[in-house]
Amino acid sequence: MASNRRNGANTPKPSTPIELPEPATRPTSISSSTPTPHQDRDTTTHWITALFPTPLETLLLSTYPALLLLGSLFSTLSPTTRSAPYNPTTQSHPPSSAPSYFALKSNLLNTYFVKIAWFWVSLAYLLFLVVHPANGPGLLGSRGLVLTPKRLRGVLRWAIVTMWWGGVTQWFFGPAIIDRGFQLTGGACELASQYEGTGGGEDFVTGQACKAVGGTWRGGHDISGHVFILVLGSAFLGLEVLPILMGLRDERRVRGRDGGVGAPERELVAQEQEGRKVGLGLPLGVMGLSAWMLLMTATFFHTWFEKLTGLLVAFMGIVVVLFLPRAVPALRDVVGMPGI
Known part of the structure; x- marks a missing residue:
């Protein structure tokens, strides 16, 4: 019966409103002081996290100790290389008993590539800056070469790395750092x-x-100059062209002016344009030859410790120029970041 029904049984229940999530937006600028959903608001996250390499950068940088370890192990385990005469003072094998063509200091790649490696690094990088469309209108475009802020900051990064190369191997207010270190030890x-x-x-x-x-x-202790220059030059080239090559899909973390750490803005880098690979051939070629000669150096020359210090001194320059600006906005305003 209708009188036996509970009061309000037929009254419709009010519907619960559905809350739609706000669309995520990317930060408009890596130096913006306004917090964004992509910035890390966790106060326990220190600014030093901005110095961490991305997965692709980690893969690139890890190839250098891997090559040194592989060459050193081969030198130790190979009977031919292990038993070959070696003069640690001159750091060379006698030509008559060298275990390989690349164990000779007179081999062509050592003579015409490693000994003038910074020339090849500089040529490859400056050509990349000039012709690649991601850096602005280049020599191959209809407007001709334009000195864009990207190019100017790229030249500045190259100049700083070049100063580090010169200070370590050529002159540092007198003898180079390698020579000073040798005497101090x-x-x-x-x-x-x-x-x-x-x-x-x-x-x-x-x-x-x-x-x-x-x-x-x-x-004294002789820092391996070959390891230093091969790692410094090829790592600089690799970290400069990697964002362009991958289209900024491997996001780096940077520290904004408000102290938050997040991803920088994504910029179009002409990845879909016909000339997107223009200027990348020579940097990649220099990197490939550097990797091969680094392996040869690790196999036939220097001690373990000399190779390790060459690697560490090279990484010091890379960290200052290409990683420190991510954590220091004022420095990033001056030298910029590769690809953006």
């Missing part, structure tokens, strides 16, 4: 013939000057 120039035992070798403060007069650079 007890090394000196031992002169042959009439100068031997007279103390005259103390006037020669660089390895190059010592060898030029027939002396031997002996007694």
Whole structure:
């Protein structure tokens, strides 16, 4: 019966409103002071997280210690290489008993590539800056070359890395850092013939000057210059072209002016244009040759510790120029970041 029905049984229940999530938006600028959904609001997250490499960058950087380890292990385990005569003072194998063509310092790649490696690194990078459309209208475009902010900041990054190369291997307010380190660890120039035992070798403060007069650079720790220049040059090229090559799909984390750490804005880098790979061939070629010669250096030259210090000194320059700006907005305003 109708009278037995509970009061309100036929009254429709009010519907619960459905809350739609707000659409996520990307930050409009890597230096914006307004927090965005992509910024890390966790106060426990330190700014140093902006220094962490992305997965692709980690893969690139890990190839260098891997090549050094592989070459060193082969040198230790291979009977031919292990038993070959080696002079640690001159850091070379006698030509008559060298275990490989690449164990000779006179091999073509060592003579015409490694010994002038910074020329090839500079040529490859500056050509990339000039012709690739992601850096602005280039020589191949209808407007001709335009000095865009990307290009100017790229030149500045190259100049800083070049100064690090020069300071370590050429001149650092006197002898280069490699020569200073050798002397600080007890090394000196031992002169042959009439100068031997007279103390005259103390006037020669660089390895190059010592060898030029027939002396031997002996007694100290010698940072591997080959490892240093091959790692520094190829890692610089790789980290510069990687964002362009991958279309910024491998997002780097940066610290904004408000202290938040998040992903920078994504910019179109002409990935769909016909000329998207223009200028990348030479940098990738220099990187490939550098990797091969790094493996040869690890196999036939230097001690484990000399190779390790060469690697670490190279990474120091890479961190300052290409990773530190991600955590320091003021520095990023000056030198920029590759690809954006």
